[in-house]
Amino acid sequence: MHIHKYEKWWLTFGISSLVLFLVIVGFSAFHYGSHPPSAKVYVDPERVDEIAPFNNPGVHKVEGKDWDYEVVFVASAFYYNPPEIEVPLGSTVKFIATTKDVVHGFQTAGTNINMILEPGYVSEYVTTVDKAGEYLILCNEYCGIGHSSMTSMLKVVE
Ligand code: CUA
Incomplete structure (x- = not known):
């Protein structure tokens, strides 16, 4: 009992x-x-190259939005596409990024741009570039042998 x-x-x-x-x-x-807090939309990591906007990486001027430019980045081991971008000083820029393989970081030295890119998700960050200069974009998530050389460059020009 x-x-x-x-x-x-x-x-x-x-x-x-x-x-x-x-x-x-x-x-x-x-x-x-x-998924990461900056990521909102799902994207098939196997088909990133075919899916808009990732089928067209780079800087795109936009109209009628809260930002002036959309900058599209595709990350993969161990580089960013594009390897360099240029935006005019004072513009508001929306970064849109994803990865085709493993988790990568997206940190821009000397700015508050810092995203984590996870396969399957779209990460976004909107900021106004108010200081001219060259800013190194680097991967801050260990992703393999080429991790430390994984960089791109943000140029803010007058
Ligand atoms: Cu990509 Cu570390």
Whole structure:
């Protein structure tokens, strides 16, 4: 009788803990997501080169948006496409980036541009470039043998 009671108690406790655990996990997943916070849209990493806007990497002037330029980057081991970009001083720029293979970083030295690029997701960052100069874009997520040489260059010109 006693043993049976204990078993029942533990069973109830076990199930309650499991339910609580699932609720917490579900809640967290719902709120924070399992993808990077800067990433919004899903893109098939196998078909990145065919899918807009990634079929056309580079700087694109846009009209009627909250930003003046859209800069499209495709990352893969161990380089960024394009390897260099140029935008006019004072313009508002939307960076749109993804990766074709593993996780890469996208940090721009001397600016607040810092994204994580995860295969399957589109990462975006909008900023106004208000200081002329050359800014090194570098990968800050270890991605393999060529990680430390994975760079691009942002040129802000007057
Ligand atoms: Cu790409 Cu490290």
